[in-house]
Amino acid sequence: MPSDLAKKKAAKKKEAAKARQRVKKHDDVNGEGELQDGQVNGAVTNGETNGDVAALTKELDEFEMRKMEARAVTGVLASHPNSTDVHISSLSLTFHGQELLSDTSLELNSGRRYGLIGLNGTGKSMLLSAIGHREVPIPEHIDIYHLTREMAPSEKTALQCVMEVDEERIKLEKEAERLAHEDSECEKLMEIYERLEELDADKAEVRASRILFGLGFTPAMQQKKLKDFSGGWRMRVSLARALFIKPFMLLLDEPTNHLDLDACVWLEEELKSFKRILVLISHSQDFLNGVCTNIIHLHQRKLKYYTGNYDQYVKTREELEENQMKRYNWEQDQIAHMKNYIARFGHGSAKLKMVASGLTARVVNDKTLSFYFPPCGKIPPPVIMVQNVSFRYSSDTHFIYKNLEFGIDLDTRVALVGPNGAGKSTLLKLLMGELLPTDGMIRKHSHVKIGRYHQHLTEQLELDLSPLEYMMKCFPEIKEKEEMRKIIGRYGLTGKQQVSPIRNLSDGQKCRVCFAWLAWQNPHMLFLDEPTNHLDIETIDALAEAISEFEGGMMLVSHDFRLIQQVAQEIWVCEKQTITKWNGDILAYKEGSNAVSCMLRGQSWPNG
Template identity: 85%
Template sequence: MPSDLAKKKAAKKKEAAKSRSRTKKPDENGEGGGAEGQEDGAASNGVESLGKELDAFELEKTNARAVTGVLASHPNSTDVHVASLSLTFHGQELMSDTSLELNSGRRYGLIGLNGTGKSMLLSAIGHREIPIPEHIDIYHLTREMPPSEKTALQCVMEVDEQRIKLEKEAERLAAEDSECEKLMDLYERLEELDADKAQVRASRILHGLGFTPAMMQKKMKDFSGGWRMRVALSRALYLKPFMLLLDEPTNHLDLEACVWLEEELAQFKRILVLISHSQDFLNGVCTNIMHLHQRKLKYYTGNYDQYVKTRQELEEHQMKRFNWEQDQISHMKNYIARFGHGSAKLARQAQSKEKTLQKMVASGLTEKVVDDKTLSFYFPSCGKIPPPVIMVQNVNFRYSDDTPYIYKNLEFGIDLDSRVALVGPNGAGKSTLLKLLYGELRPSDGMIRKNSHVKIGRYHQHLTEQLELDLSPLEYMMKCYPAIKEKEEMRKIIGRYGLTGKQQVSPIRNLSDGQKCRVCFAWLAWQNPHLLFLDEPTNHLDIETIDALGDAINEYDGGMMLVSHDFRLISQVAQEIWVCENQTITKWNRDILAYKENLKSKIAKQMHDF
C-alpha cells in the first residue's frame, strides 16, 4: 500500500493535471488542442500513422489481416498478456494459438526469419487489432514525418494532443482506482511533457540522432526522407509512450547515431518491442527475446547472446528427450508385434506395454527440434582482371559550385582483393564515394580510371523500388535474364537466396521487405560483377540471411566495398576500415569494435558538452 506521502503527492499531481486541462494553451492557429496528435502522434487507435489516413498499401495490408486473441491480464494492469493469439495474412497462417506476453519495464527483441510475420505482429499491435487496454498508449513508428513548414524541433515538441489524452486517462483511472500503479506512471508522463523542460529534452534527443542546432530550426520540407525519419524517431523517444514499437529503427542511421540510440533505448523503462537485424544492437538494448518460430512466440530472458546460448541448451535437452521417447516407442512396438499373440504371460506383458504407449501418446510426446531454414547466398566467380581495377587520382567532389566540397585530393586504388568498409557520420560522403566509383557521379576535379572490362554490382537502399510489384520473383528474373530459358533452372537460382515454393510465384508486392531484398540480391549476383558495392545491404534482412550474406562475401573472389551500420557484418567481411570524414578518407588501424568504443567516448563527451 502506498504511504500517506505518496497519496498526497498523487492527489497534488492529479489536481495539477486538471488545472493544465482547464488552462490548455492554444495551438499556432489560436485554436485549442491542435491536430498534430491526429497527424503524427500516438493516434487514438494507437498507431503512429504520420498522416490523416493510412496509405493505400497499409490499408490493403490491414484489410488482408485477420487477428484473434483474448486479453488475459487485468484491464488496469501495466502488463499486457494476450492468450490464444492467431494471425493470418491473405489466408496464410502466420501465428496460431500462441501467447503475447509484454511486461512493464522489459525491452523485447522480436526475432525470426524473413516473412514469418514480425512486422505484421507489430502492425496488428499498433492498430489495436489485438486486445490491449486503452490506458496503454502505443507509439508504432511506421514512417517519416511529412514535409511541412514546421521545424524539426517543433515537430518533436508538439504534444498538446498527447497531453490531453493522458490527462483524461489519469482522471478515469483516479475515479476507478486512485492507488493504481498505472496512475502514478501517467502523472510521471505528464511531468515529462512539462513545457518548461520541453526544448532541452527535444534538443538533446535530436542532437543524439545527428542534428546540429541549425538543422533543428530547419523546416521539414527541406529534409530528405531519411532525416525526416530521424525526426519521427526523435518524437517517439520524446513522447516516451507506455508501449513503443520500433521496426528496424537503425535503417536510416549512421554508426554514430546507432551507438547513441542503443544507449538511449537501454534506459527505456516501460514496454519496448524492437525488430532489429543487428545482433550487436539487440545485445545492447534488450532484456528479453521473443522468437517467432513455427507460428509460435517463444520467450527467452536476456539479450541476444544469452538467447542463443539458452536456445541451444534447451534444444539439446529436447532432442535427448525426443530420441529417448522414440527409442522407448520403437522398443515397445517391437515387443507388442513379437509377443502380442504369444503365451498368456507374454501377451499380458504386451498389452501392458501397449497401454503404456497409449498413455505416452495421450500425455503428449516431445516434438523433434525444427531448425531454422539455412540458406547460402552465392556470388558466381567473376574471373581475373589485372590490377589496378579502379584508380582514384587527385579527386575533388562537390555537388554544385555553391555547395561545400565533400572530398578533396582523394588518392587510392581498388582491386579484386579489396575488402573495405566505409564508416563515418551521415553526410560525410560514404554513399557519394560509391556513386563516384560506380560512375553515377563525376568528380569535380581529378580522375577516376577504371579497367575497361570491369563490371560493378551496386546494391543500395532504393534497389527494391525497381522491382515490378505485379510480377512474381520468377517472372521478374526471367524477364531480366532472358538467356535462361528453363523455369526450373531459374527456380534453383532464386532458391539460393532463400525464396522457395509459393514465394517464387507470388506477386512481389505480397512479399515482406526482407524477401524483396532477396530478389534484389538474386538479380545483383547474376550480373556476375567483379566488384560488389554494398550500401546498407542488411536493411530488412533477418539475422540468418545476414550471416549467409557474410559467408557469400567471404567466398566471393571479387572486390567489395561496404557501407553498413551493422557492426557484426563489418567484423565478418571487412579487411580494411576507411573513415570518411572532414573531406577526406583515413584508414582506421584497429578493428570495428574498437571504432565503436571510440564512438561511445566521443558521443558521451558531445552529450556532456551539449
Template identity: 85%
Template sequence: MSSIKCKQNGEHDFVFVGVAYLTKELDEFELAKTEARAVTGVLASHPNSTDVHISSLSLTFHGQELLADTSLELNSGRRYGLIGLNGTGKSMLLSAIGHREIPIPEHIDIYHLTREMAPSEKTALQCVMEVDEQRIMLEKEAERLAHEDSECEKLMELYERLEELDADKAEVRASRILHGLGFTAAMQQKKLKDFSGGWRMRVALARALFIKPFMLLLDEPTNHLDLDACVWLEEELSSFKRILVLISHSQDFLNGVCTNIIHLHQRKLKYYTVRTFEELEENQMKRFNWEQDQITHMKVHETPCGRTFSLHRINSSENLEFGIDLDTRVALVGPNGAGKSTLLKLLMGELLPTDGMIRKHSHVKIGRYHQHLTEQLELDLSPLEYMLKCFPDIKEKEEMRKIIGRYGLTGKQQVSPIRNLSDGQKCRVCFAWLASQNPHMLFLDEPTNHLDIETIDALGDAINEFDGGMMLVSHDFRLIQQVAQEIWVCENQTITKWKRDILAYKEHLKSKIEKQTHDI
C-alpha cells in the same frame, strides 16, 4: 486518431474499442493491409496493470496463419527484441498492436513508428515538441485513475510523464534528442519540407523518444541512421523504462538494447532472456562451423587480372589517392552526408569527379546493391517471372527456380506477385538478381536493411566466400566485423584508414557521444 474494434472469441466475448495515436492517418496501402488482417486474443492481465498479457492470440493475413493460439507477454520495464525469419509476420504483429487490434487497456498509450513525418512549414524542433494531444490524454487518464485507485502504480508513471512534457524542460530535451540523431543546431531550425525522407524519419523517431509512450514500437529504426546515430540510439533505448518492442536485424544493436528476446517461430512466440538466447546462438554456430568443416568447397571464378581501380583526387579539398582491387575487403564508415554513397557512385561512374580522375579496368564487372534497389522491381511480376525477364538466356523455369531458391525464396513465394512479399523477401529477389550478374567486385550500400539475422549471417558467409573485391557501407557492426579487413573513415571531406577493428571504432563513437553530452 482512430478507433478500432476487436471482438474476442470464447467465453470472454466482448467488443474492445481502443484509440490508436498515429503520426498521420492510415494511407490507402496501410488500410488495405489492416482490412486483410484478422486478429483474436484475450486480455489476461489486470485492466489497470502496467503489464500486458494476451492469451489465445492468433493472427491471419489474407487467410495465411501467421500466429496460432500463442501468448503475448509484455512487462513494464522490459525491452523486447522481436526476431524471426523474413515473412513470418513480425511487422504484421507490431502493426496489429499499434492499431489496437489486440485488446490492450486504454490507459497504455502506444506509439508505433511506421513512417517519416510529413513535409511541412514547421521546424524539426517544433515537430518534436508538439505534444498537446498526448498531454491532454495523459491528464484525462491521470484524473480517471486518481478517482479509481490513487495509489495505482500506473498513476505514478503518468505524473512522471506529465512532468517530462513540462514546457520549461521540453525544448532542451527535444534539442538533445535531435542532436543525438545527427541534427546540428541549424538543422533543428530548418523546415521539415526541406528535409529528405530519411531525415524526416529521424524527426519521427526523435518525436517518439521525446513523448516516451508507455509502449514504444520500433520497426528497424536504424535503417536510416549512420553508425554515430546508431550508437547514440543504442545508448538511449538501453535506459527506456517502460515497454519497448523492437524489430531489428542487427544482433549487435539488439544485444546492446534489449533485456528479452521474442522469437516468432512456427506461428508461436517464444521468450528468452538476451543471455539465454546468446548461448543458444553460440551453440548453433559451433555446430554450423563443424558442419562446414566437413564440406570441401571448390570454386572457379574468372576475374580480370591486376588492379581494378585507381582513384586520384575527387576534388581539391578531399586530395585522395588510393586503389582498390580484387583482394580489397573494406568497410566505409562515417556520419550520414560524409560521402560514403557518393564515393561508391563515383567508382561506378554514376557521378563524375570535380577534379582528378578515376581509372577503371576495362573488363571489370561491378555489382552494386543499394537501399533503393527494391524500388526497381516490377511489383506485378512474380520473382520467377522477373528473373526470367532479366536473364533471358536461362530458358528453363526449374533452373531459375533453383537459382532463386538459394536466396531463401521457395514454393509459393517464387510465383506470388512481388508486391505481396515482405520487405526482406523483396531484398532477397534483389540479391538473386545481383548474384546472377556474376560480378568481379561488389559495392554494398546498406545491404542489411530488412534482412533477418539468419540472412545477414548467410550474407556474411557469402561475402567471405566471394572471390572478388568488396566495398561495404553498413550500420551493422556485426556484419562489418565478419567481412571487413580494413575500415576507412569517411569524414571531414577526406578518408582515413582506421588502424584498429570495428568494435574499437564503436567504443570511439561512444566516447565521442559521452563528451558531446557532457559539453551540452
C-alpha cells in the same frame, strides 16, 4: 436505424474502395494494395507539390486501414485491468486468411525491453501493427506509440515537429494558463504544475533538441523545414518524436534502417535506459544485444520467450533444443524397442498408443539458406585508381571530397563509415561512374564489372513479373526454368514465392530477388550500400558468409556492426572532405562513438 459505429465502418469501407481505385495509378504497390512509404519520399524528390505528397500520405493511411480490415485478431486480457504489465492469452492473428499466430500468449512486463525476432514473412511487423492499433485488449491507461514511417513534408521545422507531439504537455500548459487567472482553482493549478514538472515541461525544448542532435541533426538542421529533408531524415524526426513523448509502450520496427553508425550507437544508449515497455524489431544482433532484456521468438505461429539479450537467447535456445532432441531420440528408441516387442509377442499395442500421445516433438529449425556470388576470374591490379579527385554537387559550394588518392583491387575488403552526409554513398557512385569528379580522375580496368547494391534497387524490379520470369528475362542465356529455380532458391525464395508476382512479396523477399540478380551479373567488385535493410538475421548471416567466400573485391556501407566485423578487413572513415584509414577494428570504432555519445549526455565514459 444503423448505429454511429456502423455508419463509421461503412464510411471507412467507402474510403477504402476509393483508395483501391486510386492505387491502380501507382506502380509501387504490393499484393495487399499498399503504397510503400518510400513513395512519399519519391514524390518529393520527383518535384511533386506538397499537395501531391499530402494526397500520397493520406492514401498510406487509407491502405493501413485496409490492412486492419484484412487482419483478424483474437485474444483475452489475462493481467489485471489496472496493471502496468500486459498479459494476453489465446492470441491468434490471421491476415487475408493466412494464420500468423495461433493460440499463443503475449506477455509484456513493465521495465522490460523486448527484441521481437523471426524469419521474414512470419508476421513480426503485423503483430506490432495489431498492438499499435489496439486490436488486442490493452488497457486504456497504457498509452502506445508505434513508429511506422517518416513524417510527411511540411513547413514546420524538425524541432517544431518533435515538440508538438507531446500533446499532454501542450494541453496542460494551456489549462495552466487559463486557471492562472482563477483564484478558486488554485489546488487544481498546483496539480497541473506537479504533472508538468514530471514531464520536464520547462526543459522540453532542450530535451527535444538533445534527441535530434543525437540522431544527427545539427542546430541549423533542427531549424530547417521538413519539406527540405529527404525521407531518411524525416524518418529520424519520427523516431525523435517517439523518444521525446516517452510513451508507456514504445513499438519500434527496424529503427536503425535510416541511421548511420554513430546515430545507431547513440540510439542504443538512449533505448537501454527506457524504463517502461519497449518492443523492438531489428535485424542487428549487435543492437539487440545492447538494448534488450528479453527476446520474443516468433516461430511456427507461437511466441516463445527468452530472458537476456540476443546472445543469451542463442545460447539458451541451443541448450533447450539439444535437450529436446536428446529426449526425442530416447523416446524414439524406446518406441522402436516396444514395436519389436509387439511384433514378437503380439501384445502391448494399447500401451504404445498411450505413450505416443505424450511424445516430445522433433526440433524444427528455421530454414537455412546459402547465398552465392559466382567466381569472377582474375584482373591484374590496379583495378580502380582514384587520382587527386575532388567532388561537389553542381548546386553546392561545399566540397564533399578534396584531393582523394587511393586504389582498390580484387583483394580489397573495406567498410566505409562516418556520419550521414559525409559522402559514403557518393563515393560508391563516383567509383561506379554514376557521378563524375569535379576535379581529378578515376581510372578503371577496361574489363572490370562492378555490382552495386543500394536501398532503391528494388524499384527497378518489374512488379507484375514473378521472380522466375524476371530472372529469365534478365538472363536469357539460362534456358531451363529448373536451373533458374535452383539459382533463385539459393537466395531464400522457394516454391510459390518464385512464381508469385514480385508485388506480392515482402520487402525482405524483394531484396533477395535483387541479390540473385546482382550475383548473376558476375561482378568483380561488390559495392554494397546498406544491404541489411529489410533482411532477417539468418539472411544477413548467409550474406556475410557469401561475401567472405567471394573471390573479388568489396566496399561496404552499413550500420550493422556485426556484418562489418564479419566481412571487412579495413575500416575507412569518410569525414571532413577526406577518407582516413581507421587503425583499429569496428568494435574499437564503436567504443569511440560510445564515448562521444556519453559525452553528449553529460555522462562520464566508463573506461575513463
